[in-house]
Amino acid sequence: MPTQLDISNLSKNFGGLRALGGIDLAVDTGELVGLIGPNGSGKTTLLNIIGGYYDASGGSITLDGHRIDGMAPSRLARLGIGRSFQVTKVFKRLTVLENMLVGALADWGLSRRAAEAKARAVLETLTLTRLADQPASSLSGGQAKLLEFGRIMMLDPRIVLLDEPFGGVHPELKRFMYDTIRTWNAAGATIILISHDMGSIFGLCRRVVTLSSGSIIADGDPEAVRNDPAVLEAYLGDHHAA
Ligand SMILES: Nc1ncnc2c1ncn2[C@@H]1O[C@H](COP(=O)(O)OP(=O)(O)O)[C@@H](O)[C@H]1O
Ligand SMILES: [Mg+2]
Structure with missing residues (x-):
């Protein structure tokens, strides 16, 4: 290879x-x-x-x-x-969901609807759904780490x-x-x-x-x-x- x-x-x-x-x-x-x-x-x-x-x-x-x-x-x-x-x-003043969307919308051109659907699915697997609309400042240190992993998942890396x-x-x-x-x-x-x-x-x-x-x-x-x-x-x- x-x-x-x-x-x-x-x-x-x-x-x-x-x-x-x-x-x-x-x-x-x-x-x-x-x-x-x-x-x-x-x-x-x-x-x-x-x-x-x-x-x-x-x-x-x-x-x-x-x-x-x-x-x-x-x-x-x-x-x-x-x-x-x-x-x-993480962007503390953006919501958890918005944090997930930053790269997806600005950088790699997914539609808002597609990006949001994907972000919500990823947040579900991270058990962060409950916090999706809260500011990222409300996350614990561990949850912020999960959010970082979530942002990587958005890429299909x-x-x-x-x-x-x-x-x-x-x-x-x-x-x-x-x-x-x-x-x-x-x-x-x-x-x-x-x-x-x-x-x-x-x-x-x-x-x-x-x-x-x-x-x-x-x-x-x-x-x-x-x-x-x-x-x-x-x-x-x-x-x-x-
Ligand atoms: N932005 C920076 N400005 C100046 N020196 C830096 C910077 N980033 C790292 N260094 C220096 O480069 C060397 C390597 O650092 P780093 O890559 O952070 O090491 P490690 O991650 O292995 O602990 C260190 O001497 C560190 O002080
Ligand atoms: Mg280091």
Whole structure:
């Protein structure tokens, strides 16, 4: 199968700080890739560049052979790339339903009627129907995370980028998130999952990529990565720094 997402020599500088130093990463359609690494190793930066939130300083990203680096998040969403944020982002003053519709109406041109029908169906599966017409500010932290997942579901995503979705999440919600991730993946979506929760990474992912100081230091199946001295070393260094 041809590479779906091909990241080549990708770099990112913030002023004098080199956050990513020439990343090469090829991901095939339907892979569920865990992305781990100590704090500050560049995980969020990498996802932000794939998702169009930051421009790269160098290198390229192709989706099915076509350049996508530099495209706006809305355009990438139309191509089926969805993401969640390390700090949940919802529009607090819009209703829950309106939050679901923002991207659908503005970015990928569904009719209002079709988008609303789909949004209500998704809210039903998230057990948020009761709150559909409430402002998103009324949601608990866990419900806001669900809303973020709901917005990804609106896309029928081909690629899902998840930045620490399990942080501070109730076990029951975590289970629901696991199921949702597996459902997306079973439907053919490619997933890149950042998590500090090694149980989740090793439970969900058949491939684990480790970043350290902006470079990939390990890339393989969970067992290999778990036993990789370079990975241990990176985490021990992080521990002593902290
Ligand atoms: N917007 C930004 N401006 C300046 N520096 C940033 C910015 N975003 C990230 N960084 C820096 O880039 C490095 C990588 O950060 P990040 O990608 O958030 O790491 P991780 O998600 O692995 O914890 C860190 O040194 C961080 O301070
Ligand atoms: Mg991060």
